[in-house]
Amino acid sequence: MELSQLQTSEIKNLDLLAKQVVEGFITGMHKSPFHGFSVEFSEHKLYNKGESTRHIDWKLFAKTEKLYTKKYEEETNLRCHIIIDNSASMHFPIVKSQKLDSLNKIGFSTVAAAGLMEILKRQRDAVGLSIYADTYQYYAPEKGSERHRKMLLHQLEQLLDSTSKTTTDTYKYLHEIAEKIHRRSLIFLFTDMFQTDHESEVLFEALRHLKYNKHEVVLFHTYDAELELNFNFDNSPKKLVDVETGESIDLYAENIQSSYKILIEKYFKTLKNKCLQYKIDYVPVDIKSGFNSVLTNYLISRRKFL
Numbered sequence: 001m002e003l004s005q006l007q008t009s010e011i012k013n014l015d016l017l018a019k020q021v022v023e024g025f026i027t028g029m030h031k032s033p034f035h036g037f038s039v040e041f042s043e044h045k046l047y048n049k050g051e052s053t054r055h056i057d058w059k060l061f062a063k064t065e066k067l068y069t070k071k072y073e074e075e076t077n078l079r080c081h082i083i084i085d086n087s088a089s090m091h092f093p094i095v096k097s098q099k100l101d102s103l104n105k106i107g108f109s110t111v112a113a114a115g116l117m118e119i120l121k122r123q124r125d126a127v128g129l130s131i132y133a134d135t136y137q138y139y140a141p142e143k144g145s146e147r148h149r150k151m152l153l154h155q156l157e158q159l160l161d162s163t164s165k166t167t168t169d170t171y172k173y174l175h176e177i178a179e180k181i182h183r184r185s186l187i188f189l190f191t192d193m194f195q196t197d198h199e200s201e202v203l204f205e206a207l208r209h210l211k212y213n214k215h216e217v218v219l220f221h222t223y224d225a226e227l228e229l230n231f232n233f234d235n236s237p238k239k240l241v242d243v244e245t246g247e248s249i250d251l252y253a254e255n256i257q258s259s260y261k262i263l264i265e266k267y268f269k270t271l272k273n274k275c276l277q278y279k280i281d282y283v284p285v286d287i288k289s290g291f292n293s294v295l296t297n298y299l300i301s302r303r304k305f306l
Contacts, residue, residue: 010097011111014157015150017100018114022122025115025295045069078302079142080120081128081181082113085191086137086159087168093224098160105222108287109190110160112220112294116188117149119295123302127152128181131159132173134166139177142185174206181210186305187217188298192228193271204274211279216305218281218297221271225286229268231260 011017047056047067055069084090090106098107113129120127128142129152138155140148170191181187187210193203210217226232233253268284275282283297 010099011107011160014111014114014160015153017111018118018153021111021115021291022118022295025119025292028292077123077144078120078125078305079128079183079185080116080125081130081142081177081185081187082116083130083132083174083177083187083189083191084109084113084159085168085170085189086131086133086162086164087170087194088133088164088166089192089194090222091164093227103287105192105224105287106162106164107160108285109220109222110156112190112285112291113188114153114156115291115295116298117152119298121146121149125302128185129155130173130177130180131155132170132177133164133168136173136176139180141180142183171203171206174203175209178206178209178212181215182213184214185216186301187215188220189217190220190222192222200270200274204278207280208278216281216301218283218301219275220294220297221268221282221284222287223284225288229261229264229286231257231264
């Protein structure tokens with residue numbers, strides 16, 4: 001099935017969808033300024049002067065005019081850990097079924113994570129997974145085997161079909177995850193950054209904890225731009241309900257849209273500045289914008305990390 005056909009179909013096979021997403025990304029990347037980040041050379045590394053010339057790939061040299069040597073299975077690559085916030089707010093907006101053209105935040109994060117795992121597989125990188133809400137729901141350490149990847153995909157498929165009515169203390173579980181990841185890793189966190197009970201400073205202290213072992217941290221701030229950033233509702237009376245606290249308010253969207261946008265844009269700017277302060281890569285991701293920004297940031301982060 002082509003990716004265009006998958007757009008409107010309910011997601012049944014996450015593995016197949018991830019392959020399609022990555023193939024589309026790589027095809028587009030070859031036509032873009034990011035072609036230099038191609039995963040085409042996942043089985044090669046740059047030749048260093050003084051190394052044996054025995055394993056130089058001369059065919060690749062003819063194409064690129066650069067010297068690469070072949071890389072083998074036993075060579076250690078990057079370790080990556082994906083963290084997904086599964087609190088109630090991540091299940092906004094409500095969708096009847098998860099389709100590529102109508103994902104909510106948890107659906108987007110799940111498909112993006114599956115895409116990352118597919119591209120990690122092609123790079124022969126190890127991957128681990130953590131999922132949390134009001135409890136630490138799932139943890140798997142970083143491994144590179146196909147059996148391990150299939151196990152993580154199965155967990156993501158369950159997440160894709162799940163519901164949640166829980167609040168979360170993201171900071172608490174980030175501290176727990178930090179204690180579990182001992183070897184230097186590239187860490188991707190998918191969250192909408194909604195905290196009901198604690199100041200953002202506590203959350204950023206937890207993010208700093210993830211960096212103590214020289215991990216690199218990429219925060220994918222996941223949101224629905226149309227509704228959560230632009231507050232683009234029609235002007236009929238609305239009852240807005242906080243999915244985590246149950247609190248509600250009746251209003252006309254048009255009456256508060258301007259002031260809302262000022263406040264939310266200020267919040268986004270604060271998040272960005274805090275991440276800069278703590279040397280965390282901040283990537284705002286609109287769930288309607290596709291997965292290219294997620295996969296591109298992986299390749300950029302991988303190059304910096306190695």
